[in-house]
Amino acid sequence: MAGTPHNSFKKKLGRQQQLGIWSTLASPQLAELLLGCGFDWMLIDTEHSPNDLSKVIEHLRAAEARGVPAVVRPSWNDTVEVKRLMDQGAQSLLFPYVQNPQEAAAAVAATRFPPHGNRGVSGGSRGAGYGLWPDYFKRYADEVCVLVQIETVSALAQIEAIAAVPGVDGVFIGPADLAADMGHLGNLQHADVQQAIDDGFARLKAIGKPSGYLTTNEDEIVRRIAAGVDFVAVTTDGALIAKAASALMHRLRQG
Secondary structure, eight states, X not given: OOOOOOOHHHHHTTTSOEEEEEEOSOOHHHHXXXXXXXXXXXXXXXXXXXXXHHHHHHHHHHHHHHTOOEEEEOSSSOHHHHHHHHHTTOOEEEESOOOSHHHHHHHHHHXXXXXXXXXXXXXXXXXXXXXXXXXXXXXXXXXXXEEEEEOSHHHHHTHHHHHTSTTOOEEEEOHHHHHHHXXXXXXXXXXXXXXXXHHHHHHHHHTTXXXXXXXXXXXXXXXXXXXXXXXXXXXXXXXXXXXXXXXXXXXXXXX
């Protein structure tokens, strides 16, 4: 009988660099296509994307069929939302806008059943194999991966303390909100923003905590990969299509 699936994303975290794609367009079919192109992981976004729970399930099925691990970003660090996502099969979660160790601890608690957390118990959900996985309650926590997102100057100042919270598996630096918080809205490549991000990654490396990032700037992608950032989203589905379509039309009109 099948058992609780192993989380290959978590297993590789900190051991093997993983390059992924951000799914923002609420299209499981597009995700299925892109996951056949060699990406190591996919982020299913619900914070800034129109992915409702049913769409998340379809994305998870597409990822499972392709054998590519998926990370789900809740719209907020919310216990009820996390419960619903995990009940439908999310094993890795990226929590947005984590400001301090207390919020990081709350994120971890939302992914664990009592007495280790406050996740509501369901043994018959999709995430528990509809009750057909006899090892689920024994093994589920081993396969949970909690990633927390640093998005402000205040959070960046506490990055070591946030990273040290038990159960936090990796720390993701979010450049867009960080740039806005630093007074450079929309200018992610500003020298001050990039310096702050560089400093954050250096501090994470110094304490041995896996780190993550998203950028669609190809020069920066190359730099972050070379610097050893552990899990890098190298584009979004929307950015990839917009860039390819615009380039195609430019070439045709020029020709």
